[in-house]
Amino acid sequence: MQLKINNKLVFNLEILNALEKNASAFGEEYFNPTSLQAERENIISGSPSKRCEEDVICYEIILEDGKHVGDIILTPISENEFELDIIIFIPNKGYGSAALNKLVNIHKRNYDQTLSAMILNDNPIKESVIKMFENSGFTKEEIYSNGVGLRLRS
Incomplete structure (x- = not known):
């Protein structure tokens, strides 16, 4: 498995279908039927939206056979911290754990910022x-009304 930086990512039907199936995991305020249908129309018309803003770091999770099985997106939330989002298109195969461990190793070697995640x-x-995040070295930092915040300190 490799993590490939690609900040020119756009939505496609495979990704949209994965988001649709897992909208509650990513926040239905962002991925609701109306927004998903609008993006589906963008894709069909040949004008898909970018999946990554200018200031983020986007990794594609690529298997040895070249299959794209997910994405990891790091969004700066302060000068010293990135928020991590991960989406796996084919669940329950260990791809998320392997990719997260690989990212943690890359991050520790190359960055000083803290990584955080909201589940x-x-x-x-x-x-x-x-559990996957904790196994990769993250610790629970805060409990919110809508989820759990975890952090990995560099």
Whole structure:
């Protein structure tokens, strides 16, 4: 598996379908039926939206056979901290854990910023995701009304 930086990512139907299936894990205020349908129309018309803003670091998770199985997106939330979002298109194969461990190793070698993640209460696999982050060195920092905040300090 490799993590490939690609900040020119755009939505495609495979990614949109994965987001649609897991909207509650990523925040239905962002991925609701109206916004998903609008993006589907953008894709069909040949004008897909960018998946990454200018100031973020986007990694594609690529298997040895070249299959793209997910993304990791690092968004700066302060000068010293990135928020990490991870989406895996094919769940329960260990791709998320392997990619997160690989990212943590890359991050520790190349960056000084803290990594944080927010696991939403609505995520149907919330406990498994929290465990995956903890196994990669993150610790629970805060409990919010809508989820759990975790951090990995450099």
